[in-house]
Amino acid sequence: MSVTLHDVARAAGVSIKTVSNVINDYPHVRADTRARVHEAIEQLGYQPNLSARSLRSGRTGAIALALPELSLSYFAELADSVIEAAERVGQFVIIEQTGGDRERELQLLSSWRRKMTDGLIFSPLGMGMDDAAHLDVAYPLVLLGERIFDGPTDHVTMRNVEAARAATEFLIARGRRRVAIVGAHEGEVIGSAGLRLRGYLEALEAAGIPYDERIVVHTTLWHRANGATAMRELLARDVEFDAVFGFNDTLALGAMRVLQVAGYRVPEDVSVIGFDDLDEAMYSLPSLTTVNPGRSEIAEVAVRSLTERIEANGDTEVPPRLHLAQFRIVERESTATA
Amino acid sequence: MSVTLHDVARAAGVSIKTVSNVINDYPHVRADTRARVHEAIEQLGYQPNLSARSLRSGRTGAIALALPELSLSYFAELADSVIEAAERVGQFVIIEQTGGDRERELQLLSSWRRKMTDGLIFSPLGMGMDDAAHLDVAYPLVLLGERIFDGPTDHVTMRNVEAARAATEFLIARGRRRVAIVGAHEGEVIGSAGLRLRGYLEALEAAGIPYDERIVVHTTLWHRANGATAMRELLARDVEFDAVFGFNDTLALGAMRVLQVAGYRVPEDVSVIGFDDLDEAMYSLPSLTTVNPGRSEIAEVAVRSLTERIEANGDTEVPPRLHLAQFRIVERESTATA
DNA sequence: TTGAAAGCGCTAACAG
DNA sequence: CTGTTAGCGCTTTCAA
Numbered sequence: 269m270s271v272t273l274h275d276v277a278r279a280a281g282v283s284i285k286t287v288s289n290v291i292n293d294y295p296h297v298r299a300d301t302r303a304r305v306h307e308a309i310e311q312l313g314y315q316p317n318l319s320a321r322s323l324r325s326g327r328t329g330a331i332a333l334a335l336p337e338l339s340l341s342y343f344a345e346l347a348d349s350v351i352e353a354a355e356r357v358g359q360f361v362i363i364e365q366t367g368g369d370r371e372r373e374l375q376l377l378s379s380w381r382r383k384m385t386d387g388l389i390f391s392p393l394g395m396g397m398d399d400a401a402h403l404d405v406a407y408p409l410v411l412l413g414e415r416i417f418d419g420p421t422d423h424v425t426m427r428n429v430e431a432a433r434a435a436t437e438f439l440i441a442r443g444r445r446r447v448a449i450v451g452a453h454e455g456e457v458i459g460s461a462g463l464r465l466r467g468y469l470e471a472l473e474a475a476g477i478p479y480d481e482r483i484v485v486h487t488t489l490w491h492r493a494n495g496a497t498a499m500r501e502l503l504a505r506d507v508e509f510d511a512v513f514g515f516n517d518t519l520a521l522g523a524m525r526v527l528q529v530a531g532y533r534v535p536e537d538v539s540v541i542g543f544d545d546l547d548e549a550m551y552s553l554p555s556l557t558t559v560n561p562g563r564s565e566i567a568e569v570a571v572r573s574l575t576e577r578i579e580a581n582g583d584t585e586v587p588p589r590l591h592l593a594q595f596r597i598v599e600r601e602s603t604a605t606a
Numbered sequence: 607m608s609v610t611l612h613d614v615a616r617a618a619g620v621s622i623k624t625v626s627n628v629i630n631d632y633p634h635v636r637a638d639t640r641a642r643v644h645e646a647i648e649q650l651g652y653q654p655n656l657s658a659r660s661l662r663s664g665r666t667g668a669i670a671l672a673l674p675e676l677s678l679s680y681f682a683e684l685a686d687s688v689i690e691a692a693e694r695v696g697q698f699v700i701i702e703q704t705g706g707d708r709e710r711e712l713q714l715l716s717s718w719r720r721k722m723t724d725g726l727i728f729s730p731l732g733m734g735m736d737d738a739a740h741l742d743v744a745y746p747l748v749l750l751g752e753r754i755f756d757g758p759t760d761h762v763t764m765r766n767v768e769a770a771r772a773a774t775e776f777l778i779a780r781g782r783r784r785v786a787i788v789g790a791h792e793g794e795v796i797g798s799a800g801l802r803l804r805g806y807l808e809a810l811e812a813a814g815i816p817y818d819e820r821i822v823v824h825t826t827l828w829h830r831a832n833g834a835t836a837m838r839e840l841l842a843r844d845v846e847f848d849a850v851f852g853f854n855d856t857l858a859l860g861a862m863r864v865l866q867v868a869g870y871r872v873p874e875d876v877s878v879i880g881f882d883d884l885d886e887a888m889y890s891l892p893s894l895t896t897v898n899p900g901r902s903e904i905a906e907v908a909v910r911s912l913t914e915r916i917e918a919n920g921d922t923e924v925p926p927r928l929h930l931a932q933f934r935i936v937e938r939e940s941t942a943t944a
Numbered sequence: 945t946t947g948a949a950a951g952c953g954c955t956a957a958c959a960g
Numbered sequence: 961c962t963g964t965t966a967g968c969g970c971t972t973t974c975a976a
Contacts, residue, residue, distance in 0.1 A: 283963045315718045319660035320953035344682035360700045380653045492889035525891040551830035553863040621947045658969035
């Protein structure tokens with residue numbers, strides 16, 4: 269069958285321990301022995317058996333990334349970044365899609381499938397604050413997103429409040445006073461929608477602009493269709509507004525489309541800003557100003573934290589850490605001023 | 607540490623063989639013994655050690671999916687479908703990104719990372735027909751895409767020629783005679799661009815419309831920016847056209863944007879059709895008519911083929927198979943007729 | 945129908 | 961500096 273340590277050892281005229289030492293760069297091996305072993309490895313095309321190594325070491329070399337679905341561009345781009353970051357530290361990434369369903373998210377946390385990986389990077393959507401206790405699992409876990417705070421695990425996410433405030437202030441600084449919101453969630457305090465709304469309110473207050481709930485449109489899902497529907501609803505309300513802050517790019521793009529169809533010019537009549545800095549925001553018509561929430565930093569830090577926890581092997585005293593990535597506003601055509 | 611077969615066996619008062627039999631639904635186990643074992647498993651919260659199982663069985667339970675990058679919506683949606691299909695047959699999916707780079711694609715084929723998985727679903731972009739021999743690997747491999755045909759492996763892909771022909775005929779049937787192409791590749795015969803161009807030519811010929819190379823724009827990359835650039839180039843050529851066939855949705859969307867900025871109305875002045883049926887095609891302004899190439903069927907069949915090859919354990923006589931998925935045209939606003 | 949025991953390929957403790 | 965050896969937890973002959 270396949271070439272094993274024994275074959276290499278025999279070919280090099282040493283014991284398997286020596287071969288093992290060479291492979292794991294154990295320092296105390298004579299240079300010529302090492303060379304001989306390397307040659308044998310080369311010659312025989314030896315590749316270590318990862319299952320055996322896993323069985324022995326208790327590590328699989330893989331981490332899981334659980335997210336709602338890859339068809340949502342935000343998560344696809346997040347996965348891209350996580351895979352890249354993981355590759356740099358020599359880890360494989362297994363992706364699990366939850367569909368944003370709370371039940372599936374809970375199941376996933378205790379599934380036998382966890383056994384296949386050394387740890388989990390988890391971006392829940394259905395679970396909420398009340399489910400924090402479910403995150404107290406026996407394996408390394410890093411939490412992403414805004415569904416649960418103060419949980420028992422490391423948490424890596426974005427500065428939602430500050431970023432949303434900055435986005436709103438960006439519009440106000442350009443003379444807009446009636447900034448409509450697309451994507452608010454009824455009564456939500458925590459969660460992306462709740463936090464971004466808070467940032468919006470802070471910006472209004474700082475600028476002395478009164479809050480007008482008539483220009484805040486609620487929509488549970490954040491797909492483009494919902495942005496479009498929300499904008500139709502806003503237009504039907506027949507209240508004045510001169511800017512739109514979509515709580516993500518997809519919503520903003522959907523809303524922008526309806527605005528244009530209705531005869532509004534963007535940015536002349538209405539400025540539009542999004543959130544996420546998806547690739548497509550760069551190519552819309554007009555191109556979309558948006559908030560880059562620091563996705564690659566989030567991926568990088570999440571993988572690093574998880575790796576640390578894995579290496580600490582559960583017996584570290586480092587308490588749960590919270591990391592907030594740096595955001596920045598990416599200015600494009602949809603908020604250009606004349 | 608963790609609960610093992612031995613623990614379960616002891617708790618149930620049987621040998622580990624019996625427990626193993628129960629777990630693998632080996633038929634010849636007395637009902638009450640089986641019940642006792644199940645109870646013990648439940649009680650102890652036993653979960654099998656996948657590494658040990660892998661070491662013994664030679665299977666990891668994971669398959670790899672290699673693709674250019676998840677940031678490209680087409681591949682993100684493909685990955686989504688593949689993960690779903692794999693989950694249905696109890697397999698994990700490890701994603702590897704190649705960036706579409708030939709060197710990395712070749713490396714990937716013989717990487718030690720292959721050892722982590724039972725097989726590979728491979729969607730190359732940099733490799734070409736001349737590299738077919740590299741696909742002759744010792745593990746189960748299913749090829750996707752149009753870079754290599756008649757290779758030594760199973761191949762699952764779309765009906766590019768027929769679909770492109772149908773798309774062109776769709777435009778012609780709606781009275782368009784000057785169908786511009788965005789995304790052709792200079793001198794390419796095989797590959798998505800080459801095949802789709804062939805379908806286009808077939809449609810023209812069947813309709814008795816002469817080919818005019820002045821309305822065919824070449825662009826190597828298929829991002830939105832390239833569609834935009836291509837359309838600017840086409841407009842600069844100052845030749846007449848009344849329709850655009852973007853060789854993928856992203857190109858079509860980029861081209862459509864430039865068209866609109868230039869003052870053309872879509873679909874009144876120019877109809878636009880794309881290829882891929884990405885989610886976003888549904889929400890553009892106007893919504894984009896496109897070809898649905900049968901992505902979920904491709905994923906489904908790819909996973910099934912690979913699983914069969916894995917189970918056949920290399921010693922089957924089934925020759926390489928080619929499966930072409932069913933396509934269909936999705937009609938939307940960008941080709942509406944007055 | 946169930947039990948005993950031999951490895952799968954590797955790592956690491958222990959000797960030498 | 962290098963060799964011997966005992967498992968990691970599981971599947972699977974071979975016996976009973």
